[in-house]
Amino acid sequence: MLKYSKQRESIKNYLDTHRIHPTAETVYSAIRQDFPNISLGTVYRNLNLLADRGEILRISYGSGPDRYDGNTKPHYHFICTSCDTMLDLKMEPLMHLHELAEETFEGIITNHVTHFFGLCPECSNKKNF
Amino acid sequence: MLKYSKQRESIKNYLDTHRIHPTAETVYSAIRQDFPNISLGTVYRNLNLLADRGEILRISYGSGPDRYDGNTKPHYHFICTSCDTMLDLKMEPLMHLHELAEETFEGIITNHVTHFFGLCPECSNKKNF
DNA sequence: TCAGAAATAGTAATAATTACTATTTTTGGA
DNA sequence: TCCAAAAATAGTAATTATTACTATTTCTGA
Numbered sequence: 151m152l153k154y155s156k157q158r159e160s161i162k163n164y165l166d167t168h169r170i171h172p173t174a175e176t177v178y179s180a181i182r183q184d185f186p187n188i189s190l191g192t193v194y195r196n197l198n199l200l201a202d203r204g205e206i207l208r209i210s211y212g213s214g215p216d217r218y219d220g221n222t223k224p225h226y227h228f229i230c231t232s233c234d235t236m237l238d239l240k241m242e243p244l245m246h247l248h249e250l251a252e253e254t255f256e257g258i259i260t261n262h263v264t265h266f267f268g269l270c271p272e273c274s275n276k277k278n279f
Numbered sequence: 280m281l282k283y284s285k286q287r288e289s290i291k292n293y294l295d296t297h298r299i300h301p302t303a304e305t306v307y308s309a310i311r312q313d314f315p316n317i318s319l320g321t322v323y324r325n326l327n328l329l330a331d332r333g334e335i336l337r338i339s340y341g342s343g344p345d346r347y348d349g350n351t352k353p354h355y356h357f358i359c360t361s362c363d364t365m366l367d368l369k370m371e372p373l374m375h376l377h378e379l380a381e382e383t384f385e386g387i388i389t390n391h392v393t394h395f396f397g398l399c400p401e402c403s404n405k406k407n408f
Numbered sequence: 409t410c411a412g413a414a415a416t417a418g419t420a421a422t423a424a425t426t427a428c429t430a431t432t433t434t435t436g437g438a
Numbered sequence: 439t440c441c442a443a444a445a446a447t448a449g450t451a452a453t454t455a456t457t458a459c460t461a462t463t464t465c466t467g468a
Contacts, residue, residue: 151435151444151445152445153433153434153435153444153445153446154433154434154435154446155433155434155445155446155447156433157446157447158446173424174424174425175424187447187448187449188447188448189447189448189449189450190425190448190449191425191426191427191447191448191449191450192446192447192448194424194425194426195426195446195447196446198425198426210340210341210342211339211392212339212392213339213456214424215423215424215425216424216425226380228380228384228386228388230386231389237386239380239383239384240383240384241379241380241382241383241384244376247373247393248395248396248397250370251355251357251368251370251395252397253370254368254369254370255357255368255369255370255400256400257357257359257366257397257398257399257400257401257402257403258397258398258403259357259395259396259397260360260396260397260398261395261396261397262393262394262395262396263340263341263393263394263396264376264391264392264393265391265392266377266380266388266390266391267377267388267389267390267391267392268377268381268386268387268388268389268390269386269387269389270386271384271385271386272386273386274385274386274387280413280414280466281414282413282414282415282464282465282466283415283464283465283466284414284415284416284464284465285464286415286416287415302455303455303456304455316416316417316418317416317417318416318417318418318419319417319418319456320416320417320418320419320456320457320458321415321416321417323455323456323457324415324416324457325415327457342425343455344454344455344456345455345456
């Protein structure tokens with residue numbers, strides 16, 4: 151049985167109001183403004199709990215820590231290989247790609263994950279000068 | 280200047296002859312049959328070196344350790360959420376997806392990574408009984 | 409053959425995350 | 439309103455995957 155906690159509410163609220171795809175560490179630093187004694191374990195536990203319930207997204211990619219996203223609508227993510235910024239892409243996601251993949255596969259494919267890499271607008275400008 | 284090493288040759292050969300997408304730890308265990316004193320650091324260093332040179336693929340996904348693949352031809356990977364087996368998919372990869380994504384993006388997108396998840400043939404059979 | 413460069417083995421360190429435990433908070437009844 | 443059980447927390451320790459460090463060994467080309 152899930153019980154209310156003000157720490158969890160604060161974490162959820164932070165993700166809903168800051169669409170920067172923060173890491174657990176970033177969330178931890180931010181929440182500490184309001185809850186100076188919150189522990190990193192609590193942040194991880196609640197991020198996992200919220201992600202398992204589908205209230206937030208956990209985004210894993212290559213190297214580096216996982217990112218979290220309050221926007222659960224299907225959308226693609228871009229990661230800048232120079233500054234690690236993660237951005238939402240406007241492109242419509244290919245929702246049925248895994249159904250296509252399943253046609254030539256003996257098992258069951260239920261979902262797929264795609265991430266895009268390159269230089270973010272800011273970093274691509276810097277490289278031009 | 281790159282120098283020959285029998286350990287590296289053995290690692291490369293293992294990946295070329297075992298298309299099971301092994302982890303560094305799996306490669307380490309296997310190579311130890313021939314080189315009982317090889318260190319895990321040597322395995323990691325050579326896997327990284329080979330991947331950087333494009334001779335093998337490093338595959339990172341959600342949780343769990345990275346996998347390595349001697350097959351450098353572009354192809355998609357499937358990961359079983361039940362047993363963690365990684366399999367190649369026969370489906371043709373969408374090589375130009377990141378060019379499509381770049382059309383609605385202010386920065387530069389140079390590549391993308393897609394992984395598929397579900398139950399492998401073996402695990403999907405088990406669940407039916 | 410030999411000297412310098414590169415690679416190795418073995419070990420220590422790091423980064424991200426999870427596990428553990430004693431204490432505190434929440435919550436649905438009495 | 440009070441209370442006990444369940445759940446959550448803070449603080450800490452442990453784990454996992456990987457990289458860094460260093461003294462020794464192996465390559466290689468002159």
